[in-house]
């Protein structure tokens with residue numbers, strides 16, 4: 001006998017399968033890398049990982065994680081302020097701040113938590129938070145939570161539309177704190193936020209700018225310091241949130257980088273800090289090693305950029321029409337969700353793992369396969385993937 005909840009969701013699961021939108025998990029039996037061993041498939045080329053710099057299996061990074069485990073054990077078995085916090089967390093937070101160019105940083109168990117903590121902890125009912133329409137789900141939920149917790153006013157501006165944002169800031173001029181939140185790189189489009197315009201507008205309206213650089217840290221800028229470095233504006237963003245689960249080792253975790261006062265206030269008041277354990281020390285240690293690796297190997301960032309440009313040019317040459325851009329996120333729009341999932345399945349049968357994304361992750365009718373390139377893909381990896389793209393593209397009459 002199933003309960004009322006199970007009775008409701010069981011037919012929905014069947015419907016997902018019937019309409020071709022059901023997500024099947026693929027199990028890997030090797031570290032994340034350009035080529036992985038996938039259960040039931042053998043070796044496949046990964047074109048859907050955020051392992052942009054290839055650091056998740058970098059020997060120095062793996063070694064640091066093991067040493068962290070040996071030195072600090074599995075964890076404190078409590079939250080940081082109750083049971084002590086490890087010295088490796090302090091070193092990691094100093095490295096995060098140094099990397100993105102802020103006075104301080106505070107780590108969280110995920111960037112999701114960091115994005116939840118920022119508006120929900122820092123705002124009050126006197127304030128306003130405005131979020132880009134295409135921001136990541138963690139920002140959207142963080143804003144919703146802030147509204148419920150603090151009773152702050154919330155608004156959404158049209159994607160990248162500075163005129164709309166300006167009008168909303170003008171309308172809210174009597175609000176005490178005005179917070180604007182944007183992704184640095186928009187994860188489903190691969191496009192970059194117009195940071196110079198945003199900084200100028202926020203200064204004009206005395207608003208606080210928050211940039212989620214989860215896809216930009218380690219990726220944008222000459223040395224991978226993120227969106228601010230890309231535009232030559234390091235030190236000009238008020239609050240940066242980012243993840244340790246993508247370019248910086250790919251394990252898990254996130255951080256808020258900002259002034260010492262803001263980080264201190266979050267330490268005192270952010271509920272994900274106060275009521276949830278810290279990052280495991282093994283992850284803090286491997287993430288720290290990832291940042292140190294990035295700081296001493298800027299050539300990885302150059303290789304990432306070269307690989308992304310090569311793959312994009314070759315896709316265009318083959319007749320595909322990826323969304324324009326200059327980041328290692330290269331989406332090819334297909335329309336309906338089922339079409340994206342079908343293309344992804346056909347590519348996987350050719351040994352290339354590219355995820356198809358549909359509604360509600362992207363807007364209705366804009367389902368896509370999203371290619372993500374790594375610095376450690378060889379030309380051989382990319383060429384083999386391109387051969388599969390051409391074959392499936394012809395089969396589906398996309399090119």
Ligand SMILES: Cc1ncc(COP(=O)(O)O)c(C=O)c1O
Pocket residue numbers: 109110111112113115136138183187212214215242243244245252253254
């Ligand atoms: C823009 C953005 N912000 C935040 C997150 C959440 O990161 P984490 O996995 O550290 O919670 C993601 C992950 O997909 C993301 O793409």
